[in-house]
Amino acid sequence: MSCPTSLRNAQDMSSARARTTMDVAAVRSFLYTNQHEWEIHQNLVQIMEADPVFDKSRRPFMSRSERYVRAVAMASRAYELKEIHHWSDAEAARVIKLIDEPIPMTLHAVAFEPVINLQGSPEFLRTWGKVIAQRGILGCYLQTELGHGTNVAALETIATYIPENKEFEIHSPTLSSTKWWIGALGKTATHGVVQAKLILPSGEDMGPHLFFIQLRSLEDHRVLPGIAIGDIGPKAMHGLAGTDNGFARFNRVRIPRENMLSKFAQVTEDGKYVKPPHAKLSYGGMMYIRSSMVTGAGWTIARGITVAIRYTTVRRQGGKGSDGLEHQVISYPSVHVRLLPALSRAYVYILLGRNLTDAFSELSSRLASGDTSLLAEMHATTSGLKVLVTTTAIQDLETARRSMGGHGFSEFAGVGRMYADYVPSATFEGDNFVLDQQVVRAALKAYQKLAKSGDTTLTPSTHYLRLLLEPQLDIGGGLPLTWEDAQTSIRLLELRAALTVKSRAIHQDAPDASMDQRASKAVTEAFVAVQVGKIIQSLPKTFGPRETEVLTKLCLLYLLTAVEGGLVDILSFRLLPQSVVSTTSGCDDPTRTLRMAIKQLCQEILPEAIGLTDAFGLSEWELDSALGVADGRVYEALYARVQTEPLNATEITEAYTTHIKPMLTRGQKLAGSTKSKL
């Protein structure tokens, strides 16, 4: 008999791990910012994985109602543990993040509390800040309505100021004005911030403003009079199962004047409107959420790709190699050419997101001092990045899942669950197709400024437009270029952006139907490419030569596959001369030299693949995947999980007596058979 599969699985994994030449711990520290942060992280993970409240083993079999109760239980336990272990607020926030699914209290932390801190007046924060920070009340943020989402200006909920009582009256005038999709509203939140059109006593409509409102009693959690609240039901593909996205209708509900969040705009006691200093000041929160989505997308891909790379390392299928064994699935170029670029995106987004968060901190401090010069640019950049990273991470998760063949479709593989929870990011926080238009609008504005006035004060986000001022729009200026040089890709991606925006401007009156999508992608990818170039330059400062080499290759793979993804534009703009070569395949059709360079790079990165995924530092508890087990014993893990399926609790299904037996008996009668004959 042949070597037992589970032993071979384990051998395959340990040989793959042994092939890593990098210092995995060094890379891991870097991904977690530094060794200290990694140790804090690891300590928290160990506490959580040992706590039965955070156990995941029954999750796949739970109903949505059970998932909701579990989600709330986890939050409650997290804050209990915070007291027990004297965690800092940052540590507690990290613990909430380590719960690998959105839970109602996430909305308190990422939507309710920030909007209040950003837009609440100092007086308001004095009254409410502390109890909100300590979750003495639980909040939600009521923006989207049944009839309107992305187009905030068209929201229908109204807040009419009544000077006699110094109150606002919150009202839902139509079915379509029902607040909808609001996380934590369905069953949890005691309070909320409502986005509503401010109506002055004069009858004037001042557009959307924010109002703080109590939803449920703090005595017994009953919904307050005049408000109708409920959960909006299950989400597609069983995603976000633990979150009580809810709806709410307001029937002329009164709130005191102080409940308007009035750090910027205000209504005086007698009903006069005081304008905010800058129309877009309220964009801050949204930009913060969007920029944190970049790192989030990186870690999302990291989880999916770790599972896929581990499983395809031990799965053997197809032709046999010189060792007499079938090939490891990851060894097929058609497989690793899909997985390794996704791995490179995980790394790039994690590092890029960190830089953005820094930029956001700068923006915040400038905003605080009244400087709004960076606002428009940050808005366009974060919009474009949100589109790029969410679209890509969704694809990469599905690529990871499909690379695992049939078993990837098991719930126990875990990647389908990640996908279902992540896929709404394409349509929430701004629908990606709508955001594309905003990116293009900003790019066109910069282009027009450049074209009309020759103004060359380009910002980092529009820096690619400088290329339009160069005498010759080619990639090398006569120099020989190779795909192994990151600058080739960076320049190509910047040229593509510049020419796409120019072309979009020329055809201003008659763009084709997908042009904004292509232009937004081109602009954002040019921005990312430049950042990747900077990341490559910074690597030797942090790492030894071996890690620097591997991570540089990973960054280069990111760039080359971005170019490959943009080939239609690049070719139709004739940006790809015959002179781009690959040092490994020589001169050829430039699309072929590009693809051969990608193939070669993948083969060079392949021996490091397990090390690069180990460096994400994801524990078994965090991944919760039978196919992503670190020791490679995937078949044993899958077999063990399957035994816990509730249908296997009895040998004979309850459906036998009621449905199967009658069907068999009827069939046997019709066939003229008897059981004894069969």
Added chain:
Amino acid sequence: MSCPTSLRNAQDMSSARARTTMDVAAVRSFLYTNQHEWEIHQNLVQIMEADPVFDKSRRPFMSRSERYVRAVAMASRAYELKEIHHWSDAEAARVIKLIDEPIPMTLHAVAFEPVINLQGSPEFLRTWGKVIAQRGILGCYLQTELGHGTNVAALETIATYIPENKEFEIHSPTLSSTKWWIGALGKTATHGVVQAKLILPSGEDMGPHLFFIQLRSLEDHRVLPGIAIGDIGPKAMHGLAGTDNGFARFNRVRIPRENMLSKFAQVTEDGKYVKPPHAKLSYGGMMYIRSSMVTGAGWTIARGITVAIRYTTVRRQGGKGSDGLEHQVISYPSVHVRLLPALSRAYVYILLGRNLTDAFSELSSRLASGDTSLLAEMHATTSGLKVLVTTTAIQDLETARRSMGGHGFSEFAGVGRMYADYVPSATFEGDNFVLDQQVVRAALKAYQKLAKSGDTTLTPSTHYLRLLLEPQLDIGGGLPLTWEDAQTSIRLLELRAALTVKSRAIHQDAPDASMDQRASKAVTEAFVAVQVGKIIQSLPKTFGPRETEVLTKLCLLYLLTAVEGGLVDILSFRLLPQSVVSTTSGCDDPTRTLRMAIKQLCQEILPEAIGLTDAFGLSEWELDSALGVADGRVYEALYARVQTEPLNATEITEAYTTHIKPMLTRGQKLAGSTKSKL
């Protein structure tokens, strides 16, 4: 107050419906083959939607165990109704198909019964045929194992012939040889066909053969001795929830010699092997399943796109038009340029699949008379089509879902459910990435034959290779071409296929890593393009001028978007001369004229979109989508569905006392607040 939204929804839908200029009933009859078939269909739907067993209203809230019981109940009811209404076998099969999710008995009909009919000897069929046809026993088809799927040759289960007893011994030698993923095995099937390596008394391994085996007692449904069976647990994204995909291990289980399916290969009583006349005869079943997947993909897209087109027709969002209302979402070019090509693919796949089923019938009758000349070609073609249509339909469902913005992520939208049930088609019945290689292998064989011997007897699937014999490889031979002429796209797609295969042959020793995928797609799309050309030619024979015009435009949109999807290859082969123009946008960059032709075509098709989706004849019960309701009152429908969510059954969640209240109390204490102060 403005016009109530639900009324406006209804008005928007009825005006859109009124804009249809086609005879919707005529198109519908055509899609259902003829008016008689449509009436049969409609009659069956009406019976089912009135029957509480087929009610779908509680489905979103059911656990998997409940979904399984419901699935079996539906099957049992279907066969009960067959007797009551004296349905034909074809009508009963249609009813099973009308259940809009895979159920265990589907596997009896599509996998178990066909393989027995195809491979069972006449004696075997005399004994078992009737009781199988009447479902006096319920079957499953045990091929895939825990360790092997697509690579059938490497399956580990063994069937050793014991001449002393004239029996086979079925055995699972390893953990990885456990049969896995087998539909209807987990809790339902009484019998199965096992794929196992046949071992002769001589010890010789004859490779995979098929064996009929009883799994459960017909007395009490207990699993028979020596067999371990269970359900493999939930599937990703809650897909295929009603199906009991199962596992089985065999511990030296004996079956009589007659249980080998031996129409082709046989083992004599004394253990000698009798070879089948043709090695690939057993491919028949797989090809039938794959060709039926083409029509299946068409109807799958049809369901998703009907929902999306209806919803985006009544959803209004964004800037306001001359009527003072926000624009209908479908009126945005960036939206309809995604939805209408998907609609065109639904039509093309439905019609193409019908032609294939005809071709398959011819193949079957030729095979029956020993003629295997069409076999290899049909195998390659159906493999390529399976890859193309499943990959595309998965994408189109997700495109449909995302086009609906946030609400598309509600379970009640219905499209997420369709996606979760359909997405495994990319990895089952042959992993798409593995099938690609088979398509390319067949194409290379045809190319080598042509290149070496100049043999020009090309089959329909390799007809595009004739272009390599032409003196000049351009698309027009000097003639002026327009995108409005279908032949432009067809020839471009054939040229792309020819040059891709040639390039693949030239780089035989060093293909790039994604080349097989591109080549398979190019070859298959060339085949489909030619078929679409034939469909266009046949339209006037069936339809009046108005329907012919609309359907021709739909076919043309299919072709143009196929060209757009292949632009990288088309551009890198320099197949796109400046001389391709669009009659509407004149001469320009040819990628722009192509995209403008697509935009123009979409605008022409747009007024017919509701008519074209109505022609699918899908009832509310069939679609089961709050956003896809025919009358357009989507907000009312969504609001009504949401009220049925179990979490809404009580005002205060059970989690309040156990988790929420303690969290609030703790928070208030920490903040130094008291409830009375808040």
